[in-house]
Amino acid sequence: MESKPNIQAVAKLANVSIATVSRVINNQGGVRKKTEDRILKAIDELGYIRSAAARTMKKKETKTVGVIVPDIKNPFFPIVMAGIEQKAREKGYFTILSSTSESQAIEEEIVKNFIERGVDGVIITTANEDSDHLKVLQNQGIPIVAVDRSIQNLNVDTVIVDNEKGTYQAIQHLILQGHKRIGIICGPLNTTPAFKRLIGYKKALEDYNIPFNEQYVIHGDFQEQSGYKGTKELYSLDEQPTAIFSSNNLMSIGSLKALQDCNWILGKEVSFIGFDDIDIATFMNPKLTVVARPMNTLGELAFQLLHERISFKESVPRREYMLSPELKIRESCRLN
Amino acid sequence: MESKPNIQAVAKLANVSIATVSRVINNQGGVRKKTEDRILKAIDELGYIRSAAARTMKKKETKTVGVIVPDIKNPFFPIVMAGIEQKAREKGYFTILSSTSESQAIEEEIVKNFIERGVDGVIITTANEDSDHLKVLQNQGIPIVAVDRSIQNLNVDTVIVDNEKGTYQAIQHLILQGHKRIGIICGPLNTTPAFKRLIGYKKALEDYNIPFNEQYVIHGDFQEQSGYKGTKELYSLDEQPTAIFSSNNLMSIGSLKALQDCNWILGKEVSFIGFDDIDIATFMNPKLTVVARPMNTLGELAFQLLHERISFKESVPRREYMLSPELKIRESCRLN
DNA sequence: AGATAAAATCTAAACGTTTACATTTAGGGG
């Protein structure tokens, strides 16, 4: 196998200088049609593909944005990613995705790697919000957009959903149906989404004068297993809750499995609302009432903000978009 | 904002030559402890991060593998990806993921981009199997591993599951329960998985002397919508099938929705088996019988093969791993 | 045809690393 052809080889074959070749591959114009054809032919003949590395070195830009998510297995993120990818492609950008498995150590590794590679910007759902480990990005002048989870003490554009409101509405819905003992399965409370959802829960109780009871608050980690365990805990309480709110999709699945295993009858003995719509929602019997988020839009918006930052380096003030989730009322909640 | 520090700046601050700095950042040893400390301190002070671009240019390697999937929204791929990512991290490799949305045009774009970036290898589930558009990779000497779908006329390592066998077992299971009119919802037949699943279906019918009936074969595209439509078609047949086999997860979901909308009662009026286990499977009533694939293993194995190729450039002969899927018998099939 | 302007093309210098090879420094033995 020959060594890979470079711009030099193309230039020689087409009998021009490398500068002219460069002009052609970058569509800069100012090249005679005849010359261009000759060069194009040479490129084709040699199978020349330009080296992004060399180009990046000169241009200091990569037309690449890095995306960091905490858990690629959570279907929420692939959908957000699809939104990002689509918008990025439209603008001629390329995306690279990495997952941290909710580990800050891995997140740091990825960030460093992204910087090494010279990404033009980063879209991140961070594993740890109060984290200095993202300062490096800012020091390097790399724009950041936080999506789904905001970042403390870092002045970055943010696209989130109104977690508090979404949860408030869900809990309110339950209260209005007569529920007073409502369990909530939380995510990691050092993440805004999890925290805000708990706030929404508390506020709804307060507004309707229902005493807050610590035993109904389960501390989960956004993984299926913790939803399962948490639900069993709730079940084993002397005064069982009559309704359960689960703070994310994966935990909802775990929770529902626990319900089945306990023979705790959904929609009859216990009402249920989950944050995030999931495939199973409409297949369950009864169908699941959920708080749904505009996931695709979240991604599209995130890229759009990032792109603006990349394009106009001038300091636009920080922007925060808060999208509204929607309570999709189906059948898993019953009067109590 | 200062311009980013380079190795030169570090060298000056630490009062050494750039060669020594290079030795330190690459852990090559042969540097006096005292000097190393001085350099490390300088690196830290300046916030120096080496440029991958410049490095790649010299070394002609990136420690990066590119992963191409046809549909990031299909939960199958994120799980495979998780397997790849984990193994890659262990070996010090970094992965970049892109999704083609089943479009060959986009796939070509991505491939080109990967080459430009100098990925050391590619793991791909191609959108179009009989495709010359992957030859470029081979021409560039970039190792490829095909996962889930093989590639025609290209001599690459392959990791797939035994689609034919998996489907055969499913259909056999239905036949032994007395079903004779069995519908199948196929994926795009120019992909091996879809094709092989159809083959498995036909072979099972043949082995049990059940006549093949074209009207029970629905041509879908692996997307939810086609599963929905296909199922309605089957429902509208004069001689409705008594059982349905769906060739992938997304189409299963569509199919099940159609069942509900038609009031065609699952497990009673119609039996059902889907390829790939899905969240909803165990929540349905009755629970879904499925053909399950070892998705995580698929990814791990794929990276392993690729890594071997990258490490020992010598021409090991082509390898093909075919993993066995497993028929998980639950409740969605009933005697007929 | 000659002068001039405009268009096309070329030359050469970066960009930030790695590394073969050259040079300096340190350490030990006599």
Added chain:
DNA sequence: CCCCTAAATGTAAACGTTTAGATTTTATCT
């Protein structure tokens, strides 16, 4: 204390682009 060897460090070239500025070619107008 000097010499020799090994260890540590330095020098300089190369990797493949882009691009400013220099030069050549072409086209236009008298």
